[in-house]
Amino acid sequence: MISVNENCFFLHTRHTTYAFCITKYGHPEHLYYGERLDEPDAAAAPLLALKRTAQVGSTIAYSQEDLNYSLDILPLEYSSAGCGDFRNSPIEALMPDGSYSCDFLYTGYKIMEGCHPMKTLPCATGTEDVAALCISLNDTRNEAELDLYYTVYEKTDVITRRCVLKNRSSSSILLRNLASMNLDLISQNFTMITFDGGWAKEAHIHKRRISYGITVNSSVTGSSSNRHNPGFFLAADGYTEQTGNVYGFNLIYSGNHQGLAELSGHDTVRVQLGINPHCFSFEVKPDEEFEAPEAVMTFSSRGLGGASRHFHSFINEHIVRGRWKKRPRPVLYNNWEACFFKFDEKKLLSLAKEAKGLGAELFVLDDGWFGSRDSDTSGLGDYDVNKKKLPGGLTGLASKINSMGMKFGLWFEPEMVNEDSRLYRTHPEYAVVIPGKKPNLGRNQLVLDLCNPEVRDYIVEHVGQILDSASISYVKWDMNRHITDAYSPCMKNQGEFYHRYICGLYEVLDRIFSPRPHILLESCSSGGNRFDLGMLCYSPQIWASDDTDPIERLKIQGGLSCLYPLSCIGAHVSASPHQQTLRSTQLSTRFNVAAFGCLGYELDLDNLTLAERREIKKQITFYKKYRMVFQYGTFYRLPSPKDNKVCWQCVSPDRKHSAAGFFQTLSGASEGPDVLMLSGLKRDISYTVSTKPQNLYIEQFGELTKHVLPVELNPNGLILHTANKYYTLTDCVEHYRGKGALIMAGIPLNNQFMGSYYNENTRLLGDCGSSLYIIEAEDA
Ligand code: DGJ
Secondary structure, eight states: OEEEETTEEEEEOSSEEEEEEEOTTSOEEEEEEEEOOSSOOTTHHHHHSOOOSSOOTTOOOSBTTBTTOOTTTSOBSSOOBSSSOOSOOSEEEEOTTSOSOBOEEEEEEEEEESOOOOSSSOOOOOOTTEEEEEEEEEETTSSEEEEEEEEEETTTTEEEEEEEEEEOSSSOEEEEEEEEEEEEEEOOOOEEEEEEOOTTSTTEEEEEEOOBEEEEEEOOSSSSOSSBOSOEEEEOTTOOSSSBOEEEEEESOSSOEEEEEEEOTTSEEEEEEEEOOTTOOEEEOTTOEEEOOOEEEEEESBHHHHHHHHHHHHIIIIISOGGGTTOOOOOEEEOHHHHTTOOOHHHHHHHHHHHHHHTOSEEEEOSOOBTTOSSTTBOTTOOOBOTTTOTTHHHHHHHHHHHHTOEEEEEEOTTEEESBSHHHHHOGGGBOOOTTSOOOOBTTEEEBOTTSHHHHHHHHHHHHHHHHHTTOOEEEEOOOOOOOSOOOTTOSOGGGHHHHHHHHHHHHHHHHHTTOTTOEEEEOBTBBTTOSHHHHTTOSEEEOBSOOOHHHHHHHHHHHHHHSOGGGEEEEEOOSSOTTTOOOOOHHHHHHHHTSSEEEEOSOGGGOOHHHHHHHHHHHHHHHHHHHHHHHSEEEEEOOSSTTEEEEEEEOTTSSEEEEEEEESSOOTTOOOOEEOOOSOOTTSEEEEEEOOOEEEGGGGGGGHHHHSSSOOOTTSHHHHHHHHHOEEEOOOOEEEEEHHHHHTOEEOOOBOOSSOOOTTSBOOOTTOEEEEEEEETTO
16 A cells, blocks of 8 residues: 655555655655554654754755755765766766766656566566555656656565656766665564575575675676675564564565665665676667666565565566466476487386386486587587487477376577587677677577577577477476677677567567467576576576585575565476485485475486385375465475574464474484474464374395394395385374474473384484475364
8 A cells, every 4th residue: 555645655564664754855765664654644744754953964955945955965866977976876878068966856757557567577466455655756857757666565564666767868878787686674684595506506595684784686797696695684683584684685576686784974874776887888769768677575574474475476477477477387397307419219118107106297318419419518509309319309209208197398599509509600790799809608508699689589489489389388498608708799889788588578478479479488598597586577487506505405495485486486306316415315314305396306206216216106196285375375495403403484374384394404313392383374273283294214224224124234235125115114103193383382392212112103314315294184
């Protein structure tokens, strides 16, 4: 809801209020962002405003009429340049008069029902309980206008912000920076929480106290990047996962981004988010405009978990669109880790038959199916089927998979080209290179110039043809290198390259997938190198990481879960020891972690033992039963006082069904009690809590088997090895019941194995062990 009272604007969501007013000189002054204020009126403004009763030393007065009014200390909704605000400016523009100075003053506002769509970029959608406010500002020289858009998503407690710069002069404006949003808050001793890493270690949580000066979270790789996800939080002093004031920010954009928090000498914190100004300069011609991408903000007084849950519902409601919105995601099998480039139709059909038998719903053929793509050195760009590998083509393979009762999905990497490819030999000018300079390769490949309309047409046409040539229900859209040598002959001003590339990508995605709404698109960029809200506007799920080691995934999925709902996170069970870490983990833990996401399997199913096959079948049946709870339930990162434990929980919207994961990284000797601290249940109804039964493999106990088995077996002998393929032990199953309030007070769990004895009530977790607990309302 948006209310306006004498130049004061109040934006209300269910639990939050955002307020600003227009000062006597016409600057938009930020007043408040926090818990919902009921019915504030214009009188709220002088109360909430930062007082200006004395001149702050060393400031520049905006006007000699009021020496206490300095832009440097005013909390601003947007600032200008060269008028006395020396904090980081959200705008840097070479104006028609040759100066970098600008001063935008209020001219009026407009309120619109529903969101106001953007012309050049994807943005959040929604009509019901959504309203937009546009504040119009005009530069004092009448050379440019700046529209500030605020869209209020009432039910999900999110407000989005963006701005549009319009050139109203007769000469060009050269934009070097236009942040999507500027927010000046009074300092609450904030900790900045960012999600950083690299390949195979995406989105690890990092926390640092912001201090005087600027703390930056940015990417310059051409993508939103696996180094620093665009989303971040500012958490007030004393916050926890469950309590305290937390502000969350994210950007609906997949290119170079910059988010920052600047603690000023006067203890206000300036937050900005938008396109990274690095190598950016955009010419806005007379009567043209430039749209900055949409930024997303939330506030919660319920800690990091509260802010995360706002983002989850916002993304499920207003970012993901099309046929797959809020729909169950299929359990898939992907052949990449089983085959890499080495497969033929026989191998694929054998994997598919196994996958079907286990319960998979979708078979995905990954890299290597086209051109001369037998390694990552050749073939990218040529999307003609390799008939040696697939004699019946994709049509034949897809129909065989379909007749097994599974959907068929296909991998592409359309933004790239190998030098050793027909496409590159025919059209070297399609690749991103700087004339006269030998380009740098990444994974032996070059980037295609998506700024070039001819290249976009090539991709749309060729990918489209393949998609229509067979029964394809899913696409994995990969992108496996960072951008260097940024240059396109299609533009005079190369400062526009990175932004135009991303706009080109969005155009291509739209042209390919809008006419094919049945296709589920999963985007990927060497794993989670482009895990962002821009991609989620096209692809309802994203491959989180090439690293499927469940212990690493606790950090990766745990980090991503702060910003994105589980319905968007691709998570697979792969082989052990693991490809990236060489760590051995139980099949149960690999599943238990992957269940907190969109489940898939990626290991070579032809190598499964009978016991593993049985276990996977049960896992998939179980997941299908609780899939909506895992993918769309309310998600909690549960408290765990011990460093070697991670606990997660998903709760159905009616709070009658829930699943919780209890994960142990390294086991400790003779540990004290483990307590399961559940959340989100109804306090006054009765629930049962039981462990999901799972298998233990005899071999994992080595010589210890002689203490429990009636016969003594050599741990390295053939008998134990053979028995391990067929027989398993069942891990300890616990059962509890009680009222929600009692259960949420914390359940001390059965003892773990401590080396002193074993019985069937002993939890046998060891290193990397885990359990799932199922919580059901008794009247469900
Ligand atoms: C990188 C992806 O992240 C992998 O899952 C796989 O698709 C490979 N590319 C294929 O080249």
